[in-house]
Structures are given as C-alpha cells and as structure tokens.
Amino acid sequence: xxxxxxxxxxxxxxxxxxxxxxxxxxxxxxxxxxxxxxxxxxxxxxxxxxxxxxxxxxxxxxxxxxxxxxxxxxxxxxxxxxxxxxxxxxxxxxxxxxxxxxxxxxxxxxxxxxxxxxx
Amino acid sequence: xxxxxxxxxxxxxxxxxxxxxxxxxxxxxxxxxxxxxxxxxxxxxxxxxxxxxxxxxxxxxxxxxxxxxxxxxxxxxxxxxxxxxxxxxxxxxxxxxxxxxxxxxxxxxxxxxxxxxxxxxxxxxxxxxxxxxxxxxxxxxxxxxxxxxxxxxxxxxxxxxxxxxxxxxxxxxxxxxxxxxxxxxxxxxxxxxxxxxxxxxxxxxxxxxxxxxxxxxxxxxxxxxxxxxxxxxxxxxxxxxxxxxxxxxxxxxxxxxxxxxxxxxxxxxxxxxxxxxxxxxxxxxxxxxxxxxxxxxxxxxxxxxxxxxxxxxxxxxxxxxxxxxxxxxxxxxxxxxxxxxxxxxxxxxxxxxxxxxxxxxxxxxxxxxxxxxxxxxxxxxxxxxxxxxxxxxxxxxxxxxxxxxxxxxxxxxxxxxxxxxxxxx
Numbered sequence: 326x327x328x329x330x331x332x333x334x335x336x337x338x339x340x341x342x343x344x345x346x347x348x349x350x351x352x353x354x355x356x357x358x359x360x361x362x363x364x365x366x367x368x369x370x371x372x373x374x375x376x377x378x379x380x381x382x383x384x385x386x387x388x389x390x391x392x393x394x395x396x397x398x399x400x401x402x403x404x405x406x407x408x409x410x411x412x413x414x415x416x417x418x419x420x421x422x423x424x425x426x427x428x429x430x431x432x433x434x435x436x437x438x439x440x441x442x443x444x
Numbered sequence: 445x446x447x448x449x450x451x452x453x454x455x456x457x458x459x460x461x462x463x464x465x466x467x468x469x470x471x472x473x474x475x476x477x478x479x480x481x482x483x484x485x486x487x488x489x490x491x492x493x494x495x496x497x498x499x500x501x502x503x504x505x506x507x508x509x510x511x512x513x514x515x516x517x518x519x520x521x522x523x524x525x526x527x528x529x530x531x532x533x534x535x536x537x538x539x540x541x542x543x544x545x546x547x548x549x550x551x552x553x554x555x556x557x558x559x560x561x562x563x564x565x566x567x568x569x570x571x572x573x574x575x576x577x578x579x580x581x582x583x584x585x586x587x588x589x590x591x592x593x594x595x596x597x598x599x600x601x602x603x604x605x606x607x608x609x610x611x612x613x614x615x616x617x618x619x620x621x622x623x624x625x626x627x628x629x630x631x632x633x634x635x636x637x638x639x640x641x642x643x644x645x646x647x648x649x650x651x652x653x654x655x656x657x658x659x660x661x662x663x664x665x666x667x668x669x670x671x672x673x674x675x676x677x678x679x680x681x682x683x684x685x686x687x688x689x690x691x692x693x694x695x696x697x698x699x700x701x702x703x704x705x706x707x708x709x710x711x712x713x714x715x716x717x718x719x720x721x722x723x724x725x726x727x728x729x730x731x732x733x734x735x736x737x738x739x740x741x742x743x744x745x746x747x748x749x750x751x752x753x754x755x756x757x758x759x760x761x762x763x764x765x766x767x768x769x770x771x772x773x774x775x776x777x778x779x780x781x782x783x784x785x786x787x788x789x790x791x792x793x794x795x796x797x798x799x800x801x802x803x804x805x806x807x808x809x810x811x812x813x814x815x816x817x818x819x820x821x822x823x824x825x826x827x828x829x830x831x832x833x834x835x836x837x838x839x840x841x842x843x844x845x846x847x848x849x850x851x852x853x854x855x856x857x858x859x860x861x862x863x864x865x866x867x868x869x
Contacts, residue, residue, distance in 0.1 A: 326670075359677075359681060360678065360681045360682075361467065361674075361678065362673070362674035362675065362676070362677030362678040362681075363674065365727060365728075365731070366727060405727075407670055407673075407674065408463075409463075409466060409667070409670075409671075410459065410462070410463055410466075412459045412460045412462065412463035413463035413466055413467065415460070415463070416460065416463045416464055416467060416506075417467075419506075436704065
C-alpha cells in the first residue's frame, strides 16, 4: 500500500525558507525513511508567493498569483511512502520533526486496480 | 476518570502498536541477539517486550522512542532471566555494565556510532536468518518473521501454508541455528560473498512468491513483493558498496513496476510483450534505473542480478514492445549465461534470440535444450517452442506443444492462457 504524507507547515510566507537546524532534522528523518526501505519519493514546494491558483466557476478558470493571504493551510511538500497499513503510515508521520502548528495529512494512494472499470 | 479502555480503544491501540512493531522489531531482535548471542532467545525477549507494550501503551500512549522502550524492556528481562538461570557470571556482569553505560543519544559522533551499531545488528540478524545451513523455505519464513516483522498468520497466508507449519518452521530454524552454533554478526570479508548471495537469494525467493504463484488460482500476491522490496532497499542502505544488492533492488523495482499490467480484467496473466505499458509504474521504473546506476557506478562487471536488472531495464525503456532493443538483450543474456549457466536462462536467451534474429535461429537453440533433464517438467519450454513453431507456420506441431505445456503446469491461469493460444491456431 502507498500513502502520501502532505506537509502543511505553520509558517508565514516570510519564513518559508527553513533554518539549517530544521533542514538537518528533516534530512535525518528522510534518511530514516530511506533506511527503512519505505520512502518512494518526496518533494518540497517553492513558496506560495511564486505560485498561482487556478479556480473554476461557471466553466471558466480564474488565475490568481500568490501569495494567497486568505488561505488557511498551505502545502509545503509531500512524501510518498510504502506501508503495510494505514497505522504504519500514520506512525511514520508522527515521527516527522515537525514544528508546532504543522499538520501532516496522511492519505492512501489509489492503486490502478482501484479504478476497476470496463477494460 | 474511570480508566477502563473500551474494546474498540484496545483494538485501535493494538493496530497502532502492530505498526510500531513492524517498524522496530528487527532492530530490537538484532540488538538483543547481539547481547544474548542467541536468536531464539532474542526473539522470545522481544516478544515479551511486545506483550508488555500491548499491556501498557494503550493507557500510557506510545512512547516517543518506542524502539528504545522495547529494547530496554527486552534487556531488563534478559538480565532477570540470566540472574535466575545463574549463567556465566561474566556475561551477567557485562550486560549490567552495558546497561549502565548506555547513554542517551547526544548527537554528532555518538549518533553515527549508534547508527553503525544498529546497522551491524540488523545485518547480523539478516545474515543469521538467511544462513545457508537452513533450507530456503526456512530462511524465507525466519527472515519474514524476524527481519520483516510479519506475523505467523501473514506469512502463512503469503505462502499458502498453515500457521502451524510456519510456526514450526520458525522454531526449527532458530533451533538449527543454535545447534549449528552459527556465530552472530556480520560475516568476515572472505565469507561475505557467499553469505550475501544467500541473503539475496532469500529476498528474491520471497519476491517471486509475490510475483507469480506456482499453484492455485491467484497469480500474484503483491504485498509479499512489497515486503521483499522493502527488505532489499534496507540491505542496499546497509551495504551500499555491494553492487549485486543494488542489482537485485533494481530488478525487483522494475519487475514490480509491471504489477498492475500483468493481470487482465478476468485475472488472467498478460505476457510482458502484450502488456498495456501505460499501466507500468513509471516511478518504480525510475527507482529501478537509479538503483541500477548505483550498481554500475561501483565499477566492475555486473553480477547475475545486475544483468537481469539490465535486461528488465531494456524492456522498461522501450515505449512500445516494438521498440525493444533485442540485440542488447541478447548480449546481456550472453553475459548472464556465462555467470548463471542454467537451462532456464538459456531458454530465456533463446526467446531473445528469436526476437532479435528470427524464429529459425531460436528453434535450434530450443531443440538443443529439449534434452535438458532440468527442463523436462518445465512448462515454458514447450510453450516457447509452440510460439516459435507458430511463427514458422507449423501450427499442428505448435498445438501439440501447447497441450504438452498445459499438462506441465498446475497454475489454473496459466492453463487457461495456453488453452486460449491453442484455440487461436
């Protein structure tokens, strides 16, 4: 089974770049995932200020450039891991050296066979 | 506050603790084995620690460092048992001293040392569970149980045997290790080659159990493949200088990438060349190619797993079956046949030759293999011969071969596939 762990950090835009200590701690955590044979991939995302939002209404998309001041939760990055159960994925998430106020959402990835349909 | 946990609470806590066990058990057993010099005893101690965790953690919560908690609990119990057994004073004192000396991790060099110790403990455990004195099935069961953290029930389901059988295999295996006085720990450099080969063999055996069942209706048990991959990746991090480990991981990642394409809608097997490549997992392919690159960067000739991974990579890189670089695959098989001169490898090489140079050349090779006693009951030999004969327009002979092939396999899906091929002639 695969799970995505989505990091939603509790940082204001100005503090998007992490401290050296935070980088080191996260590096160690990522090493743990690698050494445990469960890490399938990960990515960090550049700050929202450099991003864009495309919202849809009445069939038309509207583009808004960052920063997104109204947004409550922003995505900082994700890990894709292999785990034998939802509980194991959650356990891995609890081991992340996250800061106060950070949230990691854990979601199972659909496998292709889950989209069973007429072949 | 009443303090009594509901059944549901206990079940939730139990599942969470199972997850912790799967993550930590190998390190705990490996660490205890180093202390008490006995795998079976270490496993008992670890199990006792798990029981204690299942009793205490639902109420107190999972500790911040659950691995350390389990390890400390196991160690205390070991000391208790040693005291009671009144074993060699020296060993008891040494354990007591180790326990007092254990500082909390403080960062820097100490972290690295602890990492090395944990790494050695894990390797020591793995080399023990894969010891050649044990049969392959005993090694597989023991490795999955002690290193993979699987329960007896899970192993039984995976290998289609009873739980009692698995439990017996594990008990007999640990006893055999004790009786053979197998020294625990990483083998000496001059022994490392063959011992590592034994480890890789077990991992690939487990992977193949997940990849293709030899009997029964289910053609795949993918969870087992994931377990094997996980163990392989762990070993790659523990022994990053061993090219064949990366080769095996590469092979498994690429083979696993086809998991969703290998079965049709009715569960029937789909051959590699007929697979819908859009169902291939590109992320796993990328991981496989990266692992292969690690093997190659280490220099030297590729070993059997590395070569098989290269062959798998050739297929993975081909956007369509028609774009497959068969000439390169034949060259890789030429090298593989030198290292692993088995009739099965020769048969696979013949298939590649037929794709690169045509069915005539391949039929000569296959006919030469017909005399091989090891292939006498191997259903893929007549199956390949049937394919070549079909391409040469010799359909009556082809049909005979397909019938013969169907009679040699117990796999119901395979039989259906062969019957369909015969009908189409």
